[in-house]
Amino acid sequence: MPTPERTNVDAIVTAATEILEHQGVDALTMQAVATAVGVRAPSLYKRVRSRNDVIRLVMERIAIDLGDALDAAVDGIRDPRDRALALLRATRAFAHARPDSYSLLFARLPDDALPEPAVLAGTIAGVLRVSTELVGDEHALEAARTLTAWVHGFVSMELADRFRMGRDVDEAFEYGSRRIADALAMTAG
Amino acid sequence: MPTPERTNVDAIVTAATEILEHQGVDALTMQAVATAVGVRAPSLYKRVRSRNDVIRLVMERIAIDLGDALDAAVDGIRDPRDRALALLRATRAFAHARPDSYSLLFARLPDDALPEPAVLAGTIAGVLRVSTELVGDEHALEAARTLTAWVHGFVSMELADRFRMGRDVDEAFEYGSRRIADALAMTAG
DNA sequence: ACCTGAACACCGTTCAAGT
DNA sequence: ACCTGAACACCGTTCAAGT
Numbered sequence: 001m002p003t004p005e006r007t008n009v010d011a012i013v014t015a016a017t018e019i020l021e022h023q024g025v026d027a028l029t030m031q032a033v034a035t036a037v038g039v040r041a042p043s044l045y046k047r048v049r050s051r052n053d054v055i056r057l058v059m060e061r062i063a064i065d066l067g068d069a070l071d072a073a074v075d076g077i078r079d080p081r082d083r084a085l086a087l088l089r090a091t092r093a094f095a096h097a098r099p100d101s102y103s104l105l106f107a108r109l110p111d112d113a114l115p116e117p118a119v120l121a122g123t124i125a126g127v128l129r130v131s132t133e134l135v136g137d138e139h140a141l142e143a144a145r146t147l148t149a150w151v152h153g154f155v156s157m158e159l160a161d162r163f164r165m166g167r168d169v170d171e172a173f174e175y176g177s178r179r180i181a182d183a184l185a186m187t188a189g
Numbered sequence: 190m191p192t193p194e195r196t197n198v199d200a201i202v203t204a205a206t207e208i209l210e211h212q213g214v215d216a217l218t219m220q221a222v223a224t225a226v227g228v229r230a231p232s233l234y235k236r237v238r239s240r241n242d243v244i245r246l247v248m249e250r251i252a253i254d255l256g257d258a259l260d261a262a263v264d265g266i267r268d269p270r271d272r273a274l275a276l277l278r279a280t281r282a283f284a285h286a287r288p289d290s291y292s293l294l295f296a297r298l299p300d301d302a303l304p305e306p307a308v309l310a311g312t313i314a315g316v317l318r319v320s321t322e323l324v325g326d327e328h329a330l331e332a333a334r335t336l337t338a339w340v341h342g343f344v345s346m347e348l349a350d351r352f353r354m355g356r357d358v359d360e361a362f363e364y365g366s367r368r369i370a371d372a373l374a375m376t377a378g
Numbered sequence: 379a380c381c382t383g384a385a386c387a388c389c390g391t392t393c394a395a396g397t
Numbered sequence: 398a399c400c401t402g403a404a405c406a407c408c409g410t411t412c413a414a415g416t
Contacts, residue, residue, distance in 0.1 A: 153342025183372035
C-alpha cells in the first residue's frame, strides 16, 4: 500500500534556502534539510538526486530573486546612467541582505550544482538592457560585463572581508560606480 | 626517548598547496596532506592547529606569490596608466595559472583560516603605489579598490564560468580595463 | 510508493598507548 | 618528543526491509 508523501521538492528547497541564509553553506547538509522538512536524510533522495542537486535548485531560486530585485530597482528611472547606478546599488544591497545566498551564486561549484544557463541569463537580462541604453548595441555585452564584474568584485571583497576595507566603504563604492558609469557613457557618443 | 621529526610545517604547507592546485580545495584533506608528507593524519596536529590553520598557511604563501607577481609585472614600466593595466593583466594571468589558489585567496572563510592582515596588505601594496601615481594621494585608496574590485570581479566570474562569457573574453577584459584606467586617470587633473 | 535503519566510505579531531 | 591506532561525532549516499 502506498504511503502518503511527507514532503516535496518545494519544501526541500525552501528549507535548504533558509538553512543557507541563517546558518551558512556548511550547515546546508542533507541531514539538516531532512530534519527541517520532517523526514530522514535517505528519504530526500526520492525527490533530489544529490546534495549538489539541492544546491542547484537553491541557486535557481536565488538567481530569480536577484533578477526580480534588479528589475524593480530600475523601474521608474529614466536616465540610463542613473539606471546603471541603480543596478549596481541594488546588487550590493541584495548581497548585504543575503550574503550567503549571494556568495553561492558566484561560488565555484561542480557542474551538477549549476543552474540551467537560461535561469542565469534571465538574471542578467536587465543589466544587458540598461547597458544597451548606455553604450549602444555594439558594445552592450562588454559594458554589461564591466558593470557586473565591478559590482561583483567590490561586493565579494566586502563579504570576504579581505584586504580590510577602511570605514568609507560606501563612498568607495559610489566613487568607483560613478566613474565606471561615466566612462561607459562617454563611449556611446 | 624522543623520536625524530618525520615532517615539518614547511613540508605540510608545500604538500597542501600542491594538492590544492592539482586536485582542488575539496581534496585538501588532512588525510591527503598526511599521506603526502609521509605520516598519519593525527600527527599533523603536532605542527598545525587544524585544517583551517593549514588553509591559512597556504593562503599566506599564495598571497606572497601574487604580490611578487604584481611587483614583477610593473617593473620597467613608466607610464602610470600602463602600470595599472599591467597590474590588472598580471592578476588575471595569475588566476588563470593557479585558479584554485586564486579562488582561495578571495573565498569566504572562517576567521581562523584568514592570514595575518599584514600579509594581505603586502600583496596590495603595489596596487596602492600605482594608484597613487595614477590619481594622486587623496583618492589613491578608492582607486586601488576600484582596480582590485574590477579585476577580481571579472576573473572570478571567468573562473566560476557563471553568466557564460562569449568568445571574446580577452577583448571584454581589455575594453573594461582601459575604460576604468582612463576614468581614474582623468580624475587626477 | 514512500520511508527508514543500517551500513559504507569518508571527513576532522582527540587521546591513550607505544617507542 | 613524536607518532600511531582506535575512537567519536559527523558527512553523503545506497539499499534491503518495512508499511
